Amino acid sequence: MKPHLTERELIEYEFKLASDIQAEKAAEHLAECRQCREYLEQLKRKFAALDLLREEIKVSDDLISQVVEQTPRPVQPRVVSFRKPAWIGAAAAVLVVALLLVARLGEDVMEERKFAKGPSEPAEKLRSELTAETQIVSAEDLAKDAATRTTFALARKEKEAGKYLERAAIGEAAADVVPEKPPFAPASAIELVVLPRRDKVQLTIYNSADLTLVRERRNLTLKKGWNWLQFMWANTLIDPTSLSLELLENTDKIEIQQLVFPARLRELGRWLIRSETSGQVPFEITYFTSGLSWRAFYMGTLSQDEKTMRLQGYVRVGNNSGEDYEKAQTRLVVGKVHILDQIAELAKRQYPYGRPEVRVDFDKDLKVGEELDRSAWYGAAFGQVGQIVDELRRKEIIKEGLSEYFLYTIEGTETIADKWGKRLLSFEAEDIKVESLYKYDQERWGSETIRFVKFANDEEHNLGDTPIPNGEVKIYGQADNEGHLSYVGGTSVKYIPVDEEVELNLGPARLAKAEPKLMDFKTDNFMFDRRGNIAGWDEIRTWKIEITNTRTLPIEIEITRGFGTAYWTLQFDDQEVSYEKHDATHARFRVNLEPRSKRTFGYTVTTYHGVREETLAEKN
Amino acid sequence: METTDKSLIDAHRQGDKTAFEELLRRHGDSVLGYLMRMSGNREQAEDLFQETFKRVHEKAHTFRGTGFKSWLFTIATRVAVDGLRRRRRLQVVSLNQKLDCANGSGQESGAVVVVDNSCEPSQEAIRAEQTQQVRQAVELLPAKQRATLVLAYYQQLSYPEVAEVLGCSIGTVKTQMYRALRTLAQRLPDISGGEK
Numbered sequence A: 001m002k003p004h005l006t007e008r009e010l011i012e013y014e015f016k017l018a019s020d021i022q023a024e025k026a027a028e029h030l031a032e033c034r035q036c037r038e039y040l041e042q043l044k045r046k047f048a049a050l051d052l053l054r055e056e057i058k059v060s061d062d063l064i065s066q067v068v069e070q071t072p073r074p075v076q077p078r079v080v081s082f083r084k085p086a087w088i089g090a091a092a093a094v095l096v097v098a099l100l101l102v103a104r105l106g107e108d109v110m111e112e113r114k115f116a117k118g119p120s121e122p123a124e125k126l127r128s129e130l131t132a133e134t135q136i137v138s139a140e141d142l143a144k145d146a147a148t149r150t151t152f153a154l155a156r157k158e159k160e161a162g163k164y165l166e167r168a169a170i171g172e173a174a175a176d177v178v179p180e181k182p183p184f185a186p187a188s189a190i191e192l193v194v195l196p197r198r199d200k201v202q203l204t205i206y207n208s209a210d211l212t213l214v215r216e217r218r219n220l221t222l223k224k225g226w227n228w229l230q231f232m233w234a235n236t237l238i239d240p241t242s243l244s245l246e247l248l249e250n251t252d253k254i255e256i257q258q259l260v261f262p263a264r265l266r267e268l269g270r271w272l273i274r275s276e277t278s279g280q281v282p283f284e285i286t287y288f289t290s291g292l293s294w295r296a297f298y299m300g301t302l303s304q305d306e307k308t309m310r311l312q313g314y315v316r317v318g319n320n321s322g323e324d325y326e327k328a329q330t331r332l333v334v335g336k337v338h339i340l341d342q343i344a345e346l347a348k349r350q351y352p353y354g355r356p357e358v359r360v361d362f363d364k365d366l367k368v369g370e371e372l373d374r375s376a377w378y379g380a381a382f383g384q385v386g387q388i389v390d391e392l393r394r395k396e397i398i399k400e401g402l403s404e405y406f407l408y409t410i411e412g413t414e415t416i417a418d419k420w421g422k423r424l425l426s427f428e429a430e431d432i433k434v435e436s437l438y439k440y441d442q443e444r445w446g447s448e449t450i451r452f453v454k455f456a457n458d459e460e461h462n463l464g465d466t467p468i469p470n471g472e473v474k475i476y477g478q479a480d481n482e483g484h485l486s487y488v489g490g491t492s493v494k495y496i497p498v499d500e501e502v503e504l505n506l507g508p509a510r511l512a513k514a515e516p517k518l519m520d521f522k523t524d525n526f527m528f529d530r531r532g533n534i535a536g537w538d539e540i541r542t543w544k545i546e547i548t549n550t551r552t553l554p555i556e557i558e559i560t561r562g563f564g565t566a567y568w569t570l571q572f573d574d575q576e577v578s579y580e581k582h583d584a585t586h587a588r589f590r591v592n593l594e595p596r597s598k599r600t601f602g603y604t605v606t607t608y609h610g611v612r613e614e615t616l617a618e619k620n
Numbered sequence B: 001m002e003t004t005d006k007s008l009i010d011a012h013r014q015g016d017k018t019a020f021e022e023l024l025r026r027h028g029d030s031v032l033g034y035l036m037r038m039s040g041n042r043e044q045a046e047d048l049f050q051e052t053f054k055r056v057h058e059k060a061h062t063f064r065g066t067g068f069k070s071w072l073f074t075i076a077t078r079v080a081v082d083g084l085r086r087r088r089r090l091q092v093v094s095l096n097q098k099l100d101c102a103n104g105s106g107q108e109s110g111a112v113v114v115v116d117n118s119c120e121p122s123q124e125a126i127r128a129e130q131t132q133q134v135r136q137a138v139e140l141l142p143a144k145q146r147a148t149l150v151l152a153y154y155q156q157l158s159y160p161e162v163a164e165v166l167g168c169s170i171g172t173v174k175t176q177m178y179r180a181l182r183t184l185a186q187r188l189p190d191i192s193g194g195e196k
């Protein structure tokens, strides 16, 4: 039988992407190959998930009439193109149209005028008028704005803002008809609605780009007519070009027309809103800010026998953004994050004044970035972690799987004030089986023995729900029976995907030692060339390694020895020590030691030099 | 005798208001479906929908008389791409929070679904989650692949029609389609088994 169909061939066959010949071949193969038929069925079942998006989508009558209403009359209704050749075929249809035309001619003419005045006045014109005007904001206006800023900047002072809003609401007796023409700029401060207090705020912190998406919900009190909504970001790291305002109710009566950055007024933006109604309306404002960051860190506590460990994960959220976020729902993005380079670029950018036009190359695929860790915060506040005091309310961090990365949502809300950091417990896992191993390798760590703890981020180890974000780890052991802890060692871990093993290097171990001693050294088998110069020889060394375990627990130690050449042989005879050739130039021994014990083992290594290398090569 | 799209466009150009409405009724569902699958968000899709038909009106004179569907979807695609480009930044970073808008589940956007493993989630909840996963998988496709998939699979345009809409060769359409499917094969949830 011919080779099986590949997944590609099956997909192409199923979705009719293959050429006729290919499709025929595939069909033939499928007819006689059960395995491929089954695989195809499997693929079909997989793609059946696509049909979940096949829900009926109906355009509402509202939407249709809205579109019809907003479609202005064609400018030159007299252009009749009956005579184009392509049309001739549709003669019958044309007839119908002609009839329709006659029937509707009368009312059309009447409606025409209304339309000209309608709301769909070309937006471009409006926009140019607006920008032109905002560039010549008067000095008086500037002074007023300064006053508003101190009083209401980002609505920190809620009370005043409330008072102010009242005035704003009463400020102008609601006229029955909203003038079609928008105001050029607020005529006075009273016409401004300053952002009131947030009702809700959600932060999504992307460490890899020093970027946070803020979604705020606020209730605004609008008056019927034209409203200016002012947003200020002085002394914050908010990126004003990312501001977006969305209406959550009354979308049919209220229209957000324009976001203007008055040329001479710094650090404020104004939305022009046309409202057919007055009263409270919920809005959502979204924008990016930098200066918020988060960092993960971990505390591991080994059990008495050091066979298991309890692992607690924490997250410290830091805020240097210049803005307080009270009771924010906080979400953290973890892992190898797909991120648009442009987003990172945006985060770095300074405030551009002018039109908030941000172009992002749409066709560029999301880039799988390397794991970036440029957090300015990194390490800044780590010193305090050693204290194992859970002074903060514990909040579980809910983890939510996203295709390539993870989003952790901190349960409930947290107030994250500017210039503050906050520590939160992110997870806690008990009884994680760990493997302790001591390693001795002179070439890497000199004469010290290094302690390692190994486990895996999987179910077997009571982990594996989510990837583990990179961060610092500190490991503690039981100092006594009363639960006092002693610091064992610390290190930093890289991002650990689910099902991946991790080996923590806890640094030098004082209580486990390995001491190699050269017992004997000799040379042998000298070879000479024709001139009588030495062309090859062997070196034979006998080593004794003494290992001491002063701990009250048994230990396992791995000893790696290097020979500086790939031409060596080793004589070794110790049943209780396991030995393996680690790589071309290294041998590895593993020894188990009882508590408070000492043992030695020896080996003899012969290295071959010069032309003697060849004899070894022949032997093999 | 059924009125052709062409004659409706002509009638509209001559000022017939009902002709335009008829076009909307005829193709509206399909266009809105396309825009929703492109944007993943009803509200935004409706904005794009309005814009699409605004352009249909403005560009009525460029319609050559055949292949109305392709012509219409060409406009819708341009509108979607422009519109999404403007929104892209927020779209990408807003992760999956807007995804639930389309099925009108009362759940607030941005809210996080906590799956409690201790009790059996309802069939409905599982379905909703799977739908969301599919939507996300489709949404994460690069624009061209997404447009190809949506047009060919959901809007059931033929590959030549898709090629016309996207202004590329049929070969390119097939390549885009294959790439989309290959990616989806990995990202789509497994809906067959009930065990997970």
Ligand SMILES: [Zn+2]
Pocket (backbone or CB within 6 Å): A003, A004, A005, A029, A033, A034, A035, A036, A037
């Ligand atoms: Zn086969």
